[in-house]
Amino acid sequence: MSVTGARIGATTAIILFAILAMISGFDRMTETRQAFERFVPSAFQVGAAKRHAARALGEGDLEEAIALSRVAVARDPMDARGLAFLGAAAELSGDRAQAARAFGVSSQLGHRNPLTQIYLFSEDLARGNFDAAASRVDALLRAGDAAGVTQTYLAMLEASPEGRRALASRLGSSPQWANAYLSAAGADAAQLRTRADFLARDDADIGVLGCEATMPMILELARGNFRAEADGVARRHCPQAVPSGVIADNEFEQFGDDGSVSIGWRRYRTGDVRVTRLSGDEARIELENRSSVTKLVLSQPVALETGRYRVAAKVDGPGGQRLIAALNCTTPSRPQALRERIDQGGQALDAPTCSDAILSLWLRPGAGRVVVDRIDLEPVTR
Template sequence: MALARGDKQQALASGERAVRNDPLGPQATALLGIARSFADDPEDAEDAFRVSAQRGWRDRLTQIYWYDAAMQANDIERAALRADALLRANPNLEGAAKLLAPLEATPEGRLALARRLAEAPAWSQVYFHAGQAPDATRLENRAQVALAAVKQDNVLKCDRMGRFARELLLNGMRRDAENLWRASCGTTGAAPARGMLADGNFELLAKSTEQAPFGWRKFASGDLAVDLVEIAPNAHAVRARSTASVTRLILSQAVDVPPGHWRVRARGSVPAGRLVISLDCDGRARRPSRINGDAAAAGQVLEAEACERAVLGVWLRPGRDEVTLDEMTIEPAE
């Protein structure tokens, strides 16, 4: 390819030849536009891209050119329109995240994207999906786009936005997840009031996360069993047993607690010292190094910092005895 070799004259000749061979094709005209831009001829490049834009919205090079032009002119609405056209034709476009990042970085850009996404184009399924190890800033921006989108008169439904809310929750973004869930799915399965645990008696743990996302996550492995058991009609408990030689995470929950000291209690058949509680700020539960109190007795006291991604973890220390949890509570420590 002449462009790849840096041969400006050959690239221009190739573009002109493409137009002669297919004078009505938007791809040929776009190729000429790229060649003219590469040859430092911005005015003729713009003329070529104006022609290609009139001949179809599905040409990738044309939409990228006009998207970039709109961004340089700070025409945010038009940039979002071009991005929408590009992604409607290519929902899984490689590099889409980099393309959309400038729009996502500003309130105006996020609102413009929300207006396009409110129509539920096919690319919204890809956009509202956190994926593996997502970039934290990108996810925070997309959470704001999602909330703005569901506030429009739109066709986005709870099944799609509810899934994204659950993904936000799994990434420790409880407050964003709660706001999005309430806006798109209503109060059914919504999070509890601030400073409270969801599903303290484990009733919702028996349901799918699609119905009740704001609750506990169970963790199990080859040397750790964590089961939900029915102890009475419509009453459940969590039963855990471990053969591990180290302390293991058995439950976690994204929480929203104000800064201060909080007392967590575990009720049930719990031997002294077997359970420890953690409270972390980055969306991941980590084994606590300092323990203040016993959750199975008077309660373990935790210090909460001001953070947006708090997660509470319940850990099981090594021991042969089985542990049964009937209820978990949290309250301000006096």
């Protein structure tokens, strides 16, 4: 990363944190506290000066933010927050020398000020000092930084091989790092998939983290329909969670009360649609659609190579002609009318070319219930 790019990153990080701080209610500011400020002599309104400086910073009024920050520093020179606001406003206004001075003094007063750590984090990244940058993220985690903000800096750190090595060295030894990184709270889809690819690599210098640590990420990947990535993380860190075939739990043995496993079926129930696991020695799913239109009943993410596949269902009893399947990207879509029967020879489907493919099962309206023993999905050989 170039120095110029890192400077832009530092500015962006500061703006991001400031805006989030304003939105989340910086310093627990309330209307009651603001009302009491008018009864406190101005010379003693240290907290008020900081709050007003933070508000001006969040609103982009940099001149006002600098002035109010200087007031806060003058009234309490040993509080790192006023200095951090002054540094942020100076950085955003282009006075990088003043920003460096303010943040430098703020850092000497303690390591728990998030705004200071964010600035120093970006400076460390610019210099290629990834271990130091990782230590700044440590400080952010200890400060209880907001999940979305922390994920931003984790993503910045893991954007380079050196940063990923610094990150990997902390995952196995720091519960705070593991919780923030593996829970992926606040991470977007691109960050989540990049992180999953990193965790699945054998050469990432990460020991086996186990099911308890990685299951939140596996579940999040499955919810996003990123089956290949979910399988990759499970294969490396939680082998028992890896499905045995193209379809996870194709005989519904793990279909629980919540209708899903880590990588498995999701069920869709409404007032007119019932999806129930029958009790007995063999797991079976009972489907019922009392509406007048075809309804979605089950789905699960799949990872498929390009080509044609055949989905087949073993149906116990009548009604198999009412069950139809679809393969789509991102979300299930109602299938077109087909002559093929899923319970008699199977239904041919073309795999979509996307990373979040999803197989869905739909039930046409009709009297009675349809009992399904298993679902298979296999490539069509030519």
